[in-house]
Amino acid sequence: MAPHSPGTDQIDTLLWIGFIAAAIVVVAINVALFRVVRQYRSERGAEPRQLTSGRRIQFRVAGALTAFAAVVFILGIVFTDKAREQPSTGAAGLAAAKEEPLEIKATGQQWLWRYEYPNGAFSYYKLVVPVDTAVELDLVSTDVVHTWNVPDLAGKHDAVPGKTNHVVFRADDEGEFDGEAATLSGQAYAAMRTEVDVVSAQAYKEFLEQQKGDIEAAQKRVVGLIENGEVP
């Protein structure tokens, strides 16, 4: 995983903070444990010292733990808030998305993602977004819970039937980014993948026109076939 958006940059930092905090916990406990075990292995004739503890040391340890937890908690909130901040569309981005983010509807269904663009065009499997543009995905599901998960661009979020979930991100680099659904959704769950193509604003507009034209042409052809009686 490599971050390619402001949000995932923040997530990446928080992951490192979490990793350091976790490492401190693991090292502290295990070093203390193994030192004590090495030091007090049984010696012939030694008598165990019948120590118990007073209250003061308990409060000190609890205080230190509280301080540690509080620091991690605050860092967690700070970086989560940064990660979910609405990014602003940059100079290279889509002009139409300067004020409001580009809103795209992502529908999860067994076992495919469908994306609907503002102009009415839609695509399956592949999402095309303009670079340097704030994008808001509205996640919905038509059947079971699916998780939209493209780790290089945004955190994962669930599409739950009956609810709308939101993902905001701004892709900083052009390229193709893979994603895999992350909640067991039935037989073909492992094959439920998606791909985000980040392209220039111009290429995005062309894609939308092309896609819309293709869909309308296909629609017309089908309607024509039905009217001619070639298909029932």
Added chain:
Amino acid sequence: MSETPRPELVVEGFPGRPRPRWIELTTSADHKELGRILITAAFGFLFLAAVELFLMRLQLAIPENSFMSPVGFNRMLSTYGATAVFFFAIPLVFGLFYYVAPLQIGARGTALPRLGQLGVALFGAGTVLFYSGFMFTPSEAGVNPLAPLTELAFLSNNGVDAWAAATGLATLGFVFLAIDLLTTLRRLRAPGMAWRRVPIFAWAATVGSWLMLVIGPVLLAALTMLMIDRNYDGIFFADGSGGAPLLWQHLSWIFFTGAYMLVLIFALGAIAEIFSTFSGKPLFNRPAVMVSLAAIAVIGTLAWMQNMMTAPIGIGWMYFAMLMSLALLIPFGLILFNLISTLAGGVLRMRAPLLFAIGAVSMISIGLAAELEQSLVAAAWQIKNTTDATAATHFALVGGAVFGGFAALYYWFPKMTGRTMGEYMARLSFWTMVVGTLVAFVPLFFAGAEQGQVIDAYKFFAGKGLDAYNLIASIGTLILFVGIVLTLVNAIQSRVNGAEAGHDPWGGDTLEWFTLSPPEPHNFDVLPDVRSPRPMRDIREAIANRTARDEQPAREQQPVA
């Protein structure tokens, strides 16, 4: 003390033979027999769970493997989850609580023995139902089967029904056991055993039983709703007609998170007893450990939404879940501090129970630290539902239920059978398991946190940097499996061939070591007056003092020429 003359008791002998062992076993309401049934069954299911985990890892050893079909994998996954949680971890915890806690508090039996017997019977019915369902159509919906995948529209065969009925029966059984245990612990403590003198493992049983009394009915309610949905056109978890798929997530995660805490509370209680016994020291600050165990039950269960960080529940609830998860650092940290301080200054006898208890602390620490990272909201958006989460859960629960469970087994096996388990095989098993656990689950941290490998998928794709991690993890699972089998074989062999243990092989401080090994059906002929948290130590000291006093005049006598 004056002896009152008692009338001679005449027992009319049974006509004919004594009843066969299996009838005794299946009709007994004795907490020791029932506890042994639960413990034996739990370790049997541990074996099955380990086989199932290994089969899944075999499928995931190489990319795009076709050893298992997608449906087959999902069935194996669902079966593994239910087996590990409902038929291994929780029954093991309650089996040991149910066997040991009444002995520790000096009770001659449990308060509501028939309720406990019913509990074990319900658990048994659940296991039979589940595995007979396994023969036909097991559930395909995963470890925690999220609605609405479990609705009839998506999984129309009987797998989910069998899953729900079986786990429901078992859970109802655990609730009954919890009621019996709580009543016993409240009403039947030996004279002088105030709460501040209750052995720490019996206190863990109290906290754990309260916890089950709270979370068990929550799951039962959710399962009932699920059954109504599936069989009587209900809409509790169905979308669109007033139902709420997220409701299932809330209810089920309350149970699963609570059960996770239950396993850790059990493990920490057992580890505390073992550390104290094998260092020859009292538990370092009992009150802090007791309060912390209760705090884990409350705070830990309140952190259930940590599992729903990617669901549309609102950022405020996610921060609440993160706060609860991080607040858990305080009670866990305090307990571990006190446990390690219990060892310090002692004289450590490095026998099998201590070895496994130390291993358990180490593994649990890794699991909890990884859960800490999982609880940071934005970090969870990246690493939740990846194999990083799998590894975190497995470190904590293999540490708690397998290492901790084996520590408890090695510790109390002499009490249950009168024989000690083999030390050489214990060491072999321990080191194999340590290597196996690390090799099996550390690569999953990397695969999940670094490469984002998603959980529960029946295959992964080549060329994503996952191949090596998964192959190593599969090999590790095999090593772990061998380690687990070594201890299980050790237990089976030692049951007949182990060295005679006597009533108190370890020099324990609590009252279960006052009874015979195995204890008589009524546990205690007489009970000492409990004056401290360490009644057996008091008795040993009293005997030593009396012996010294009695021997005094003998030394003053003139030597015989």
